Amino acid sequence: MQENLFEMPRADETAGRRIKxxxxxxxxxxxxxxxxxxxxxxxxxxxxxxxxxKALEAANPELKLPDSPTQRVGATPLKEFRQVAHVKPMLxxxxxxxxxxxxxxxxxxxxxxxxxxxxxxxxxxxYDGVSMSLHxxxxxxxxxxxxxxxxxxxxxxxxxxxxxxxxxxxxxIEIAGRKIENFEVRGEIYMDNADFLAINxxxxxxxxxxxxxxxxxxxGSLKLLDSSIVAKRPLKMVCYYLDVEGVAIDSQFxxxxxxxxxxxxxxxxxxxxxxxxxxxxxxxxQKRDRNALPFNIDGVVIKLDSARLQExxxxxxxxxxxxxxxxxxxxxxxxxxxxxxxxVGRTGVVTPVAELEPVFxxxxxxxxxxxxxxxxxLEKDVRPGDIVIVEKGGDVIPKVSGVVMxxxxxxxxxxxxxxxxxxxxxxxxxxVRPEGEVNFYCNNPECPWQLRRRxxxxxxxxxxxxxxxxxxxxxxxxxxxxxxxxxxxxxxKDKKSEITKLEKWGVRSTDNLLKxxxxxxxxxxHRILYGIGIRFIGEGAAKILAKNFSRIEELxxxxxxxxxxxxxxxxxxxxxxxxxxxxxxxxEILERLKVAGCNFESETFxxxxxxxxxxxxxxxxxxxxxxxxxxxxxxxxxxFGAKVASSVSKKTDFVxxxxxxxxxxxxxxxxxxxILSEEDFLAMx
Ligand code: IVH
Numbered sequence: 001m002q003e004n005l006f007e008m009p010r011a012d013e014t015a016g017r018r019i020k021x022x023x024x025x026x027x028x029x030x031x032x033x034x035x036x037x038x039x040x041x042x043x044x045x046x047x048x049x050x051x052x053x054k055a056l057e058a059a060n061p062e063l064k065l066p067d068s069p070t071q072r073v074g075a076t077p078l079k080e081f082r083q084v085a086h087v088k089p090m091l092x093x094x095x096x097x098x099x100x101x102x103x104x105x106x107x108x109x110x111x112x113x114x115x116x117x118x119x120x121x122x123x124x125x126x127y128d129g130v131s132m133s134l135h136x137x138x139x140x141x142x143x144x145x146x147x148x149x150x151x152x153x154x155x156x157x158x159x160x161x162x163x164x165x166x167x168x169x170x171x172x173i174e175i176a177g178r179k180i181e182n183f184e185v186r187g188e189i190y191m192d193n194a195d196f197l198a199i200n201x202x203x204x205x206x207x208x209x210x211x212x213x214x215x216x217x218x219x220g221s222l223k224l225l226d227s228s229i230v231a232k233r234p235l236k237m238v239c240y241y242l243d244v245e246g247v248a249i250d251s252q253f254x255x256x257x258x259x260x261x262x263x264x265x266x267x268x269x270x271x272x273x274x275x276x277x278x279x280x281x282x283x284x285x286q287k288r289d290r291n292a293l294p295f296n297i298d299g300v301v302i303k304l305d306s307a308r309l310q311e312x313x314x315x316x317x318x319x320x321x322x323x324x325x326x327x328x329x330x331x332x333x334x335x336x337x338x339x340x341x342x343x344v345g346r347t348g349v350v351t352p353v354a355e356l357e358p359v360f361x362x363x364x365x366x367x368x369x370x371x372x373x374x375x376x377x378l379e380k381d382v383r384p385g386d387i388v389i390v391e392k393g394g395d396v397i398p399k400v401s402g403v404v405m406x407x408x409x410x411x412x413x414x415x416x417x418x419x420x421x422x423x424x425x426x427x428x429x430x431x432v433r434p435e436g437e438v439n440f441y442c443n444n445p446e447c448p449w450q451l452r453r454r455x456x457x458x459x460x461x462x463x464x465x466x467x468x469x470x471x472x473x474x475x476x477x478x479x480x481x482x483x484x485x486x487x488x489x490x491x492x493k494d495k496k497s498e499i500t501k502l503e504k505w506g507v508r509s510t511d512n513l514l515k516x517x518x519x520x521x522x523x524x525x526h527r528i529l530y531g532i533g534i535r536f537i538g539e540g541a542a543k544i545l546a547k548n549f550s551r552i553e554e555l556x557x558x559x560x561x562x563x564x565x566x567x568x569x570x571x572x573x574x575x576x577x578x579x580x581x582x583x584x585x586x587x588e589i590l591e592r593l594k595v596a597g598c599n600f601e602s603e604t605f606x607x608x609x610x611x612x613x614x615x616x617x618x619x620x621x622x623x624x625x626x627x628x629x630x631x632x633x634x635x636x637x638x639x640f641g642a643k644v645a646s647s648v649s650k651k652t653d654f655v656x657x658x659x660x661x662x663x664x665x666x667x668x669x670x671x672x673x674x675i676l677s678e679e680d681f682l683a684m685x
Contacts, residue, residue, distance in 0.1 A: 015060045019068075022053040026069045027168060031263060034164040034650050037671040043617065043653055067140045067168035071161045074228025081154035081225075086133060087184060088243065090147045091318050093301060093325040099280060102302070105324045106276055109304060112313045112321070121273045122252040122305040123282045126325050127238050128296040128394050129190030130219045132160065134239075137182050139170040146222065150318060156222050162231035163189070164651075167263040175258065178247050185264060187239035191218050192294045193396050194647050195234040202538065213395040214296055234649065236295075239264040251305045272305060283326055290328065291362050296394050299327040330393025333366075334404055335359035337388045340371065340417055342424055346453035346533050350423070350431055350440040352377055354388065354400050362392035369398050373438040374419045385412020425449045445585065448478050451485070454533050458486045462539055463531030464520040465631055468513035476502075486532065487589045489517055490596035525552060525602040528593065532586070535576040543638075544568045545577075546602040552590070553600070556581045613684045615641035617653035620668070623661030625678050633681075648673060656681045 026049055032038040039046075050069070057064045064070075096102055109119060133153065135143040144160035145153040161168065173180055191199075196214035203210050211217040221233040242255040249255050256266050269286060273279045279302060286300050304310050304322035313322040336357040343351045352371040359366055369390060371377050382388055382403055391401040405411075419440065422428040429444035442450065452474050459469035466489065477483045482495055492499070492514065499510045520527075526546035530539050537545070548566050549555040555577070563574035580586050594600060619642045621633055628636070633656065634644045648655055648667040655668035656676045668675050676684070 012060060012063065015056050016063045019053065019056050019060070019063050019065060022049055022056070023065050023068050026050060026053065027067065030069055030072075030164060031167060035263070035265060037650055037673075039672065044613075047616070066142070069168065071158075071168070072164060072231060074162060074226065074231045075158045077226040077228075078158065079225070081156060083148070083152050084143065084145045084155045085152055086145065086148075086150070087135075089318065090131060090133060090150045090153070090186070091315070091320060092150070093323055094319050095299075095325050095327050097327055097329070099276075102279060102283075102324070102326060103276060105302070106279075109313055109322065113309060117306075117309055119274075119309070120305045121279060122256075122303045123271045123273050123279060124240060124301045124303070125267050125269055125286060125297045126299040126301045126327070127188040127190055127267070128215055128298040129188035129238075130215065130222060132156075132187060132189050132222075132237065134160065134166070134185045134187075135183075136170055136185065139172065139181060141166065141168050154223075158227040159222050159224065159230040160189075160237075162227055163235050163237055165236050165265045170262040170264070173258070173261050175244070175247055175249065180244050180247065180258070180262065182245040184241075184243045185239050185259065185262075186241035187237050187264075189218055189222065189235055189237045190214060190295050191221075191233070191235055193296065194294065195649075196396065198646055199233070202540070208536075213397075215394060234651070237265060238267050240266065240301075248307065250307055252303045252307070252310075253305055273302075287328055291331075296396070297328075298394055299325050301325050330391045330401075331362035332389050332391045332401070333359045333361040334387050334389055337382055337384055337386045337400070339384045340377075340382070342420065344423060344425070344442050344447060344449035344453065346450055346457055347535060348441045348443060348447065348450050350442060352419070354382065356388070356390065356400075359390060361390055361398065366390055366392075366398045369400050371400060374433070374440060375438050377417060377419065381416055383411055383413035383415075383417050423447055423449065446484075451483070452478050455483055455486055455489065457533055458531040459489070459520075460531075461631055463527055464523060465516070465527075465629075466513075466520050467516045468509065469516070485589050485592075487592035487596065490521075490593070490598070492517060521597045522599055525549075525600060528552070528598060528600065529555075532580075532589070534580045536573045537576060541569065541573055550602045551600055612640035612642075614654075618643045618645050618651055619654045619656060620645050620648050620652050620664055621656050621658075622648075622664035623658030625656075625658040627678065627682065 026046075029039070029041060029046060029049075032040065041049075053068070054070055057068065057070060094105075096105060106119075113119065131147045133145045133147070134141060135145075141157070141161065143155060144157045146156055147153055160166065170180070170183075191214040193214060196211070196217055199217060200210045211220060217233075218235060221230050221235060224230050239259050240256065242249065242259050244258075249258060253270065253272055256270055259266050271278075271282050273282055283300055286297070290297055302324050304313060310320065310322040313320075315321060337354050338357060339355045341353050341355055343353050345351065351373070354369045354371050356367050356369060371380075371382065380400065380402060382400055387404040387406075388400050389402045389404060390398055392398045419431075421431060423431055423442040423444070425442075425448045427444055427447055429442050429447055431440040432443055433440045444450075452471075455469070455474045455478070456471060458464055459466035459474070469489070474483065477492075482488065482492065482498075496510055496514065499505055499513070500507055524546065526539075526542040529537060529545055529552075530542035544566060545555055549558065558577075560574050560578060563569050563577055564571065614637055619637050621630055621637075621644065625633055637644050645652065648664050648671065650671055650673075652668065652671075652673045654674050654676050655664060656678070657665045657668070658678055665675065667673075
């Protein structure tokens with residue numbers, strides 16, 4: 001009896017063994033899921049394994065393994081980043097812009113090698129991201145360091161651990177009979193353009209600072225001290241450098257193959273070129289295809305392939321002589337600047353906009369481009385009638401980058417564009433530029449443009465979803481004096497016969513509009529909170545407020561401390577809420593909305609269905625559903641605790657595909673994401 005007892009493993013031994021097993025299993029499934037688009041087990045099973053690991057680690061913190069996947073969701077926020085010296089300096093590349101420069105580069109290499117060697121180049125894309133160095137010890141990710149000044153960088157390990165495309169423990173492989181254990185990997189962290197645009201759009205809606213391009217957003221994400229926020233940013237990495245302790249690797253091409261076997265993401269457009277013609281072909285091919293790539297590249301990199309020859313050719317200052325970058329210019333086009341108009345946003349901010357003769361550049365046709373603000377206008381000195389250069393480069397968003405000066409120097413507008421003093425609406429309100437701000441504002445709350453924008457926003461799909469109250473109709477109703485505030489929408493029913501008589505309107509379309517207005521009254525509180533246009537309160541913040549206050553009156557009574565006690569509500573948002581509720585004009589509008597019968601109660605969030613197949617899952621809706629609108633489906637999913645995303649990625653758990661589903665369905669099929677028909681979807685609720 002007693003002997004048996006001694007033979008039984010101690011409790012922590014069992015826990016340790018199980019933890020190891022779970023870590024290995026989950027890392028394997030993560031790799032299959034994120035890098036091979038395969039999921040051999042169901043999401044439920046996966047979650048069960050993950051929860052089991054979390055519970056075991058919580059009970060036995062000393063047994064937590066360095067490659068545990070639980071680290072991917074973020075760790076305790078840091079106060080600052082530690083500075084770390086690079087083992088080998090992180091070098092930069094010399095840039096070239098022409099075929100002649102590439103020919104010079106090739107000639108220099110031939111000279112260095114006295115023409116005795118068989119030269120071949122490994123050509124790769126030049127990824128427009130943020131360079132990163134990763135150190136693996138015993139195959140486990142131990143340290144991630146930014147480039148910094150090339151010698152010293154920041155230790156951003158916590159942040160980089162959240163990148164699901166990277167192995168926390170690399171695969172076990174051997175080269176020439178030697179195990180690969182300790183090594184350094186370098187590459188570029190980046191974000192896909194679609195993810196960048198989606199994040200920027202959301203930030204704009206929530207009144208947060210937007211980023212100029214995916215690279216800035218990537219760099220900004222990596223600088224965050226709270227890795228749990230980084231975990232939510234869809235960052236990726238592509239690796240192109242490998243240095244293994246005690247093992248020599250013959251060529252750059254081979255290094256990439258080994259990186260792949262170790263489980264690292266590498267670029268797919270890698271090519272060995274044996275002469276200038278082949279290099280030229282590679283450069284042209286990638287240039288042609290660059291707009292079809294999901295991420296930004298700013299050129300290609302040409303590297304002497306052989307490691308032995310690289311050493312012979314050597315280095316100059318902080319760049320290798322054996323490699324060079326060929327940089328693509330941003331794609332540009334020239335077109336006529338027909339006029340400069342002012343766009344007034346719902347908060348009164350005035351943005352100058354270039355109205356262009358439509359022109360095709362870098363994959364799409366552009367007819368308008370923002371001129372940002374007065375300073376930008378002055379700096380570029382663009383004037384109506386000019387031929388301007390439209391540019392689409394790493395910024396993804398097109399911009400007017402300059403003027404093509406006429407040869408005789410005579411411009412259609414002889415004087416620089418003067419920023420109008422008055423708003424171009426019929427109120428001609430004075431435009432003011434607050435001290436220290438780059439923007440002009442229209443400060444008249446009765447400005448019909450602001451009013452139009454506010455009404456359009458209130459009626460928009462994600463706010464009160466009043467179908468039929470689009471841009472043109474709002475403009476017309478405001479002109480007719482029927483809409484002087486958002487509250488007037490609910491008095492439109494008194495104008496039924498007048499609406500019916502308007503051009504292009506009939507009984508049916510009037511009834512449909514009035515029905516959509518009636519239906520909107522039933523929507524839950526967060527829709528109104530978003531719709532009434534409190535500064536900095538976007539859709540997400542509105543939902544959070546509605547989750548914390550069951551009625552609007554409660555929110556109205558909340559003081560600053562109470563608002564700030566909500567995790568996701570920052571100072572800017574709290575102050576904006578207080579300012580909104582202290583404005584008598586807004587209070588009157590709210591009173592009228594209440595009298596009209598709008599729902600001021602929060603309901604959806606008190607009833608989140610806890611144990612649903614959708615809870616915690618990311619779902620994409622595509623195609624037309626027959627039993628509900630896209631928005632109704634979205635709300636329903638959110639009620640079940642799902643996150644509804646707009647684009648399909650490897651992180652998508654389900655795609656609900658209705659009639660006529662197109663590219664998103666195709667992408668889901670390609671990635672092996674689970675696809676649900678409308679029937680499946682309804683059956684799972
Ligand atoms: S090789 C000495 N390969 O471009 C070798 N760099 O302008 C230098 N980059 O600092 C790195 N794609 O951040 C290399 N395929 C690629 C690259 C690449 C992007 C970045 C890297 C480097 C910068 C130099």
